[in-house]
Amino acid sequence: MIEPFANNHQSMQIGELVIENQEDKIIIYGDVELTLDASGYQQAQQLHKLTTEIMQAFQTRDFSRDIPHNLYSNNEVKSKENDDQSGKNIDNPFL
Template identity: 70%
Template sequence: MIEPFANDHQSMQIGDLVIENQQDKIIIYGDIDLTFDELGYKQAQQLHELSGKIVQAFEEENLYSKNSAKSKENDDQLDKNIDNPFL
């Protein structure tokens, strides 16, 4: 289980759902089929535990109001124009 917002190198997988940890965001992508059996129950438990830890991190650290933790360099899209190398 990851420690939400603790570092930039942890990740985990539940089914085909991938959760990547970063200091200023949690990235979740993929999909998961929660089947009504023992495996589905275990995956649902993992999702529940993870979402609880994420909410707890928000409540304890008040991260959502700290703009200093966000970094443009770590963002997927920078706010600058670059030359098109194909022209």
């Protein structure tokens, strides 16, 4: 299990669902099939634990007084700093 927003190097997988941890965001992509059997139950438990820990991370930072202004404006700057894209327009090499 990852520790939400604690570092930039943890990741985990539930089924084909990939969860990447960063200090300013958590990236989730892929899919997971929750089948009505023991495997589906285990995956559902992992999802529940993960979302509970993410919500606890938000609650410990008490964003209730910051919403909506600081929550979005602060993360926007941090996310752009960590983005792989330079923000510059480049020529399409396929044209």
